[in-house]
């Protein structure tokens with residue numbers, strides 16, 4: 001089976017010289033692959049390149065074996081930058097719209113939306129306008145929308161931002177459920193302990209390059225992270 005994503009030689013630099021500077025990334029079906037790095041390392045840029053939100057200067061991206069132009073976007077779920085929700089629509093209406101945009105058959109939408117509301121514990125907010133939600137609940141809504149259509153490739157940029165501890169656990173369980181059924185997950189985070197709980201593989205991005213991996217079962221993952229980054233900075 002083709003990788004959920006297979007990106008090779010990705011380069012995208014900005015005027016100030018920062019960006020992504022030659023990255024290979026693969027996410028296998030059923031794998032949770034985490035990306036960690038300091039602020040400005042290029043994590044969001046890499047995720048945007050994988051999703052075709054940004055054009056690379058060089059390199060290729062294949063989703064489930066198909067180029068970005070030919071990819072089946074109904075099988076992709078993502079939350080990058082900020083949760084996309086229409087403030088005037090309720091949670092339920094936003095989710096129904098998201099499901100439609102992801103190609104869910106009309107007859108299946110109500111059931112899928114109910115399940116998404118249940119999974120992210122959004123029940124008491126289902127009828128509330130998205131514009132009136134707290135930041136954390138808006139994030140839950142964005143995650144529900146990214147995950148509800150059972151995508152085979154999931155990209156989440158710092159998804160635990162603004163989530164409370166209960167939301168972090170709900171997200172963890174949701175991602176493990178998706179990977180158990182064969183979805184490939186690519187997720188960035190600053191929370192090394194949280195990442196270590198779910199990830200099969202952790203890649204470290206520094207100054208736009210992958211400089212190594214961390215063992216999710218390692219004893220002092222934070223220390224290993226800083227050692228890797230420091231030695232890369234010194235070499236550079």
Ligand SMILES: Nc1ncnc2c1ncn2[C@@H]1O[C@H](COP(=O)(O)OP(=O)(O)OP(=O)(O)O)[C@@H](O)[C@H]1O
Nearest residue numbers: 014015018019037038039040041042043044045046
């Ligand atoms: N559209 C853009 N135009 C110019 N520079 C950009 C653009 N997008 C990102 N950058 C720059 O690229 C670098 C990497 O940014 P990016 O947002 O990818 O980092 P990050 O690892 O996601 O950081 P953080 O952890 O703070 O979210 C930064 O120096 C940023 O200013």
